[in-house]
Amino acid sequence: MWFLRWLIAFIPQPDIDRHLRSEDGETVEDRVPHHAVVYVRPALQMLVAVSIMVWGLFLSPEIAWLWFLVGLGLAGHALWLAMADHMDRFVVTNQRVFRVSGVFAQKRATMPISRILDITVEKPFLGRLLGYGHLVFESAAQEQGLRDIRFIGQPDERDRTIQGVVQRSGLRGPRPAR
Secondary structure (H helix, E strand, O other): OHHHHHHHOOOOOOOOHHHOOHHHOOOEEEEEOEOHHHHHHHHHHHHHHHHHHHHHOOOOHHHHHHHHHHHHHHHHHHHHHHHHHHOOEEEEEOOEEEEEEOOOOOEEEEEEHHHEEEEEEEOOHHHHHHOEEEEEEEEOOOOOOOOEEEEEEOHHHHHHHHHHHHHHOOOOOOOOOO
16 A cells, blocks of 8 residues: 555646735635546556557567557557646636646646636536536637536536635625615
8 A cells, every 4th residue: 555655656746836826815716637537548548558468478479579569559648648637637716717737748728717707517427427527618708728627526516616706706696785
C-alpha cells in the first residue's frame, strides 16, 4: 500500500491556485475533475498493450521485438490519454469559471460568472447509472473553450454550485420590492 501512495505522489497535479486572483478576493468554490469513467478507455488500451507484449514472448525472437514495440507504443498512448484526462480540471470560483487542461503545454479558458446565461445538464443513460454527466454553457459569446464540460461527476450538484455562486454575486435572483 505504501508503494502505491509513493507512486501516486509522482503524478503531477494541475496548478489551479496560480490562476486565482487572490488580490481581488477570488476563492475556489469547486474543483471538478473528470469522472472515473474517462479512465476506462486508457485502462482497456493498457490491457491490450500488455496482452500484446506477453503474446510476443511466445513468438520467435525475430518477430517478438516488433510486437513488443507495438505494445509499448499502445501503452504509451494509453498513459497519455489517462494523463490528459487527469490534468483537465474545471474550476468554479466566486467570480468566474475556468478550465485548465494540457499535459506539457497548458490551455486555460475563462468565463466570468456574469456571462453565464444558461447551463444545460446532460445525463446520458449510462451517466445516470454511474453518476456522471455533461454541462453545456450558454453565454453571449457562443464559441469558447468553456461551452462543453464533459464527463463530470455529480452534474446536478455542480449546476447547483454554479447557480449558488451566480445568486450570491447578485447578478440574478429576486428583485427588491418597489
